[in-house]
Amino acid sequence: RFYWDLIMLLLMVGNLIILPVGITFFKDENTPPWIVFNVLSDTFFLADLVLNFRTGIVVEDNTEIILDPHTIKMKYLKTWFLVDFISSIPVDYIFLIVDLETQVDSDVYKTARALRIVRFTKILSLLRLLRLSRLIRYIHQWEEIFHMTYDLASxxxxxxxxxxxxxxxCHWDGCLQFLVPMLQDFPRDSWVSRSHMVNDSWGKQYSHALFKAMSHMLCIGYGQQTPQGMTDVWLTMLSMIVGATCYAMFIGHATALIQSLDSSRRQYQEKYKQVEQYMSFHKLPGDTRQRIHEYYEHRYQGKMFDEENILGELSEPLKEEIINFNCRSLVANMPLFANADPNFVTAMLTKLRFEVFQPGDFIIREGTVGKKMYFIQHGVVSILTKGxxxxxxxxxxxxxxxxxxxxxxxxASVRADTYCRLYSL
Known part of the structure; x- marks a missing residue:
């Protein structure tokens, strides 16, 4: 099913790109390459239509897959079957058979061209969107194989x-800019007639139409000429509205994407700005500010997580698994844990609290009441006793x-000689 979905995805992209060009810029659609492409497309879409009746349905909460044929059939008939069926009608088969029997005038082929636009409703199909989401999941799995993070892949x-x-x-709008004047037989006030491109090659026509559409959608001008005919005026306004809307959505999505791409680093930066304002408000000396800055750098390493809240929301087995993984280097380097019972080690690790000390900090002072013991994950400390x-x-x-x-x-007193990463109990 994965390979079939991939083929259908590629075929969908090809149809969305090629069909507008063929409908708009090619008058004779009865050429062998065009017929072969459409016949193959219709065959695959009809086959996919049949397979949809045999494809399981994932429940919204992703906890169950419905495989009952009757339920699948009724669900599909009530949702996207009508749109998929209309867009999968083999128009090319029908008109190819009719053409073999009788000579069909150009009006019939214009009708076929208009019917082919129905294929564009495929983009609205929820099943197709689900295939795109499946592709994202597949890409996510591939990225994990290459040790890339989910945030980067997503x-x-x-x-x-x-x-x-x-x-x-932009591609659709460019085709539309040429299709409308073509359906009107290129009026004199249309941009195509005024540019003397009625009989030019389709490549030149498409290039100028795409340039005109992108100029409208990006709101940077009208293209090479200002619109004069009423049709061109309305097409220009439509392009500008669609372009401005898409541009606003693109900026919004891109901004949200950038902000969510590394939220932990952004949270750290916001927290440190508060610390800087605190130091400035209390007029702390420069050496103290430097020590605070170095402490935050070594303690959080540029990222800040609410680890207590994250672990508190997990189940106990999952929480214990994560703690064991995070403390694996501590357990591996400590003889006390290396030969101990795993249940004892897990119980100990869940009680540990992570702490960071800077060079010169006294972790323990002689004469104070002992309420903690410490495990050294990384760093060097000195035990200081009198005499x-x-x-x-x-x-x-x-x-x-x-x-x-x-x-x-x-x-005795214990002093940190280097930056020390400790766990206290």
């Missing part, structure tokens, strides 16, 4: 969707456990 897909939709609307030589502790070590158990006073 952002790339959304950006390409916005740009693609803008280009597609004894300094003792160094580094990654995987722990200290302060005796006073935690006895509730006695500290017998």
């Amino acid at each position: 952002a790339v897909v959304r950006i390409f969707n916005l740009i693609g939709m803008m280009l597609l609307l 004894n030589k300094e003792t160094k502790l580094s990654d995987g070590s722990y200290f302060g456990e005796i006073c935690l158990l006895t509730r006695g006073r500290r017998t």
Whole structure:
């Protein structure tokens, strides 16, 4: 089903691009390439119409897939079947058979051209939109294989969707700019007649029509000539309205996308602005401000999460799994945890609190009541006792456990020699 959906997606894009061009710029649609393309398209769309009656339906909360044939059939008949059926009628089969039997005048082919526009209702099909969402999920899985984050993959897909939709609307509008004068047999006041392009090649006609449409939609002018005929005036106004609306939507979506792309970094920046205002308001000295800045840099590393709230919303098994993963380096480097019972390790890790200390900070002072013990994830500390030589502790070590158990006073001071990332219990 994945490969079929991918084929239908590519075929859909091809139809949305090629059909307007064929309808607008090619008078003779009875050429072999055009017939082959439309016959193949009709065949695939009719086959897809039949497959839709055999495709499961995902419930809105994504907890269940309905596979009952009768339910699927009734659901499809009540939703997009009519639109899909009308847009999948094999017009080319019908007119090809009629043409083989009798000679059909050009008016009939104009009617076929008009009917072909119905194919554009495919874009409204919810099933097609679901296929686009499936493609995004597939791309997300591929991005995970290459160790890319979800935010980056999602952002790339959304950006390409916005740009693609803008280009597609410009393409449609360009075809419309030429189609309307063509249906009126190119009046003298139309832009095509005034530009003397009635008999030019379709490439030149399309290029000028697309330039005219993009000038309207981007609100940068009228193109090469100002509209004179009533039809051109209304087409210009329509293009401007659609273009201005799409441009506003594009800016809004792009702004929201940029803001949500790295919300944790934005949250950190907003928090640090408050800290800067606090330091300025209290007129803190420069060296203190520098230490505060360095503390935030090492503590949050440019990103800020409400970890307590995030973990509090999860189930206990999932919360324990995340904590074990986040503390895996601590467990691996600490002999106390390496050979301990896994349930004991998990219970200990859930009680730990992450802390950061700067060089020169006294983590423990001699003579104070011991209420915590510390595990060193990264960094070097010095044990300072009166009359004894300094003792160094580094990654995987722990200290302060005796006073935690006895509730006695500290017998030594502990000073951070480097930036230390500790867990306290």
